[in-house]
Amino acid sequence: MTQPDDLLPIGLEDALPARAAAITSAMRQVLQSMDAHGYDRVRPPLVEFEQSLAGRMEGVATRRMVRFTDPESLRTLALRSDMTVQVGRIAATSLREAPRPLRLCYAGEVATIKADQLDPARQRLQLGAELVGSDSVAAAAEAVSVALDALEAAGVDGLSVDFTMPDLVDTLAEEALPLDMEQREAVRRELDMKDAGGLKAVGGEAYLPLLYAAGPMEQALEKLSALDAGGVLASRTAALREVAAILGERVRLTLDPSERHGFGYQSWFGFTLHSDKARGALGRGGTYAIKGSDEAATGFSLYMEPILEALGKGEAEQRDTVFLPLGHDRSVAASLRADGWRTRAAVNAEDDAATLGCTHRLENGEAKPL
Amino acid sequence: MTQPDDLLPIGLEDALPARAAAITSAMRQVLQSMDAHGYDRVRPPLVEFEQSLAGRMEGVATRRMVRFTDPESLRTLALRSDMTVQVGRIAATSLREAPRPLRLCYAGEVATIKADQLDPARQRLQLGAELVGSDSVAAAAEAVSVALDALEAAGVDGLSVDFTMPDLVDTLAEEALPLDMEQREAVRRELDMKDAGGLKAVGGEAYLPLLYAAGPMEQALEKLSALDAGGVLASRTAALREVAAILGERVRLTLDPSERHGFGYQSWFGFTLHSDKARGALGRGGTYAIKGSDEAATGFSLYMEPILEALGKGEAEQRDTVFLPLGHDRSVAASLRADGWRTRAAVNAEDDAATLGCTHRLENGEAKPL
Incomplete structure (x- = not known):
């Protein structure tokens, strides 16, 4: 189902159920993979001082950010267009005293007011991991390995890595x-x-x-x-x-x-992740110095859009779902859910199991196939 | 660790590792609970036409939204301050032809440019479920039940529900x-x-x-x-x-x-969720008509902040983590992770297991307690 052109601004879209489910699943796998490698998730805010977003890393252009005046501080705020700089800020301030190397990861929406020439999207889901306090060979190899593990866990295959020397x-x-x-x-x-x-x-x-x-x-x-x-x-x-x-x-x-594309701020090592199933890069990473604190760091960012492309569209899967008729036994329904079943209950007399996408129906206390 | 006052704008903050982990865990439980009741997740964008966000539901004030001009359409865009209206838009447009009742759920960040008098936060994590196409007694009871199941799954206790007649x-x-x-x-x-x-x-x-x-x-x-x-x-x-x-x-x-507080747009039934562990309401819901399409609907929204308050701050849990010395056997490390272990690898000769928060160390192919 497509949307009328004027429903949403160009470059911004809804993820409807099938796509949203694919995003949730890939995101969980990627986060789980980074967590298994010892990376702790942080959740920086959507909006920061423009200065703070611009000041932490070379190569972050404020011109394409959504900016507005804060009625509280009268300073310019901006919607984040990249989360790496936020993680750099956290490492340099709140977690300044935390032991190094410090492993942090993140996943969240980033947005720009204007798309770039190659990609009409103005909002992207960025996921990544940063190892703060080292840019050693072992750190570089870890960044590539964690990125590959994360992508493989999400189900992406046909992977290749292109190294560069920024x-x-x-x-x-x-x-x-x-x-x-x-x-x-x-x-x-x-x-x-x-x-x-x-x-x-x-x-x-x-x-x-x-x-x-x-x-x-x-x-x-x-x-x-x-x-x-x-x-x-x-x-x-x-x-x-x-x-x-x-x-x-x-x-x-x-x-x-x-x-050097996209590696303007990096030091000795950079890498780009590709899959032969997706046209664009799945992500990039490398070694760099956090601007301001000048601390060495190594990390990578992935983007959801090319990951979904590499995974293939896929049909909306038909999941086993039990239809619960009006007046059903609620404790039986609860124990079905506790056993891992998905349920959908009638809320009107005319509600119908098949129309609601159910595969089973609750009858005599049991889930019977339709 | 607190942040200097000028690091982030008032009402916007980082969730550092312990808090971010609590958010991720509560969010997953809530989403999993809504999914088990047959609600499909959708992911609307952060930014929409102001008109679209304002036009779908009574009681959504655009005055407190972050607004800016779209350089593409020259129309006014706004950062979402509520996701219910976005779900209403999806139900009335892209999913207009989907069978009713249509069950949709969501979780995401919403923001305002100015906080309200009672709460300094300008960004909140909103989670919720909407049943579109019915405002029957069964629908109302389902909304309350799903909300309670979701909160209990997240670990909240001491729950009570206050009904109202909007x-x-x-x-x-x-x-x-x-x-x-x-x-x-x-x-x-x-x-x-x-x-x-x-x-x-x-x-x-x-x-x-x-x-x-x-x-x-x-x-x-x-x-x-x-x-x-x-x-x-x-x-x-x-x-x-x-x-x-x-x-x-x-x-x-x-x-x-x-x-009637917060129920300005609702019809015969409204409810507020409380826990005796949190001062503010955990969420609200009720029956309403989707503005524009005028379709009956029933749903609820929860907010992460009071949920975390009800869960209690909690200490950052010490998780079992295996330290991997430089030059460790990478296939052994991979199989430890596959078995559910969390690992942290040395990337410099001086990296130390205890300093990095590890509880075990990889020795002779096995995880030995420190």
């Missing part, structure tokens, strides 16, 4: 392949665009091989080593190899060293 | 105790204030006994009958007796016939 250009530009600050920005931009001509035009010829270094992990790492005359990348490529070794054979790993 | 004044004013339209409003207001003097002043002497009719169900019904010379209330008091009989002895029932 601060690669900065590292190379220091000495190995020198660039001034202005050039660095231009080289990063042209690498993002994967534009060989543009890269040359801004004086980044030396970085051309990065464009061709993407691919299966081992192959990509070899190409990268060929580029790394001075050995400044040696510790980084070794770390990536370690992460890959910890993950073992469980999923296909690729490396796109210069990929 | 359209009582309108019913009496027609013939039995005549009032013109202007007087009705004044009489309702003075009854709400429980102000005997005011009631007389506006010409409502005849309604004075209503002020003293509140109390245990049978007693209150008798006082009400004494007032009901013409018998216009006979069918209503009979219906209340029926609802009470269906509920039986499970909780203490009272009746406050003229109580």
Whole structure:
């Protein structure tokens, strides 16, 4: 059943029963998986000071946030567009004294006032986990593992992971392949665009091989080593190899060293999660420093929409449900529910079992198939 | 751990791990209980057209909503302050053709820009169930039962239910105790204030006994009958007796016939849920007509804050958690988690089991108590 166009604003929609059930189920599995790895859930509010949401992490644009004036404080408030920054704030303030590494997870709705060009949605369900206090190889491997466990628990298959090195250009530009600050920005931009001509035009010829270094992990790492005359990348490529070794054979790993989309604020390690069942990425993660407190952290975020796409639409399942006629024995109904049955009771004389989607009917104290 | 005053806007707060865990647990139990009674969950969006949120139900004030202009449609959008109206919209549009009675439930955050006088919170977690297509005695009894089952499943005890008759004044004013339209409003207001003097002043002497009719169900019904010379209330008091009989002895029932707070839009039946462990009401419900479609409906809403108060703060529980040293066997860790263990892995050489809140340590492939 579709909605008339003017019923809800563009990019905002209802999840009707079948879809809502799929969301609830996937969300519980993901949260349960993060919990099993020792991550404690926190629930930050929908609305915060704009400054607080913007000030905690690079790359969070306030321009696309829903903003309004607080009649209490007369300061600008904003509807959250990302929960990672809220978890960073909690780690840096209320949980400042909690032992490190601190493992926190979250799930909640985030919204923007304007959609981005690729995705008309203005509200998304974000889920994620953050390990605060470390960006070690073990932390990086844990972030990828927990994300994969969570997605597998939710039923997603065909998973693959694409590693990236968010601060690669900065590292190379220091000495190995020198660039001034202005050039660095231009080289990063042209690498993002994967534009060989543009890269040359801004004086980044030396970085051309990065464009061709993407691919299966081992192959990509070899190409990268060929580029790394001075050995400044040696510790980084070794770390990536370690992460890959910890993950073992469980999923296909690729490396796109210069990929930076969505990793603007990250440090040595980034990763994107894909399923061959969904077009877009299922989520992203990596190592970073919490802005303000400058504490090292490692984490990831998943989004419900591509997870549901990867799970496939699926038919609304027909669940066993017992119809309870008017005047039924309420204690019998309660014990059926205690045994795991779902019930639907008549509230009018004309209510009908089949019409109400029931598969059984309560007769003589028992659930009889219709 | 408290937060500095300027960290979050007044009336908005983080739920840190212990509180977030209590919320998640109570929410799951409530949702599971509603599901067992055949209610399908829907997930409407955080933001809608202001008109749509305001137009579906009497008594939803847009003045306290967070509102802003949609850059897409140039219409006014609002952050939802109540989910019942959204469920009403879904029932009247996308699920217009679904068989009746239609059972829908929901749980989600709602927010206002300004708190009300009694409660500084500007964000609340609302949970509820709506039965669309009936306001029969059986529907009313079901709403109360499902609400009680949900609260008991969440662990709330000391429950009581206060019935009310939201359209009582309108019913009496027609013939039995005549009032013109202007007087009705004044009489309702003075009854709400429980102000005997005011009631007389506006010409409502005849309604004075209503002020003293509140109390245990049978007693209150008798006082009400004494007032009901013409018998216009006979069918209503009979219906209340029926609802009470269906509920039986499970909780203490009272009746406050003229109580109207929060029931402005309801028809013959309203109820408020209390626990002797919480000061405020845990929730409210009743029969009503969905504005616009004018379809009869019966439902209730619960709020998380008083539920948590009734549950008692509780200590953060110490959960069995296995510390996994650096370089642990990952397949052993995975099988511990599959067996229901919670794990926390070292990500740095100095990470310590006790500091990380662990109760066990993985040694020789087994979880050993610390």
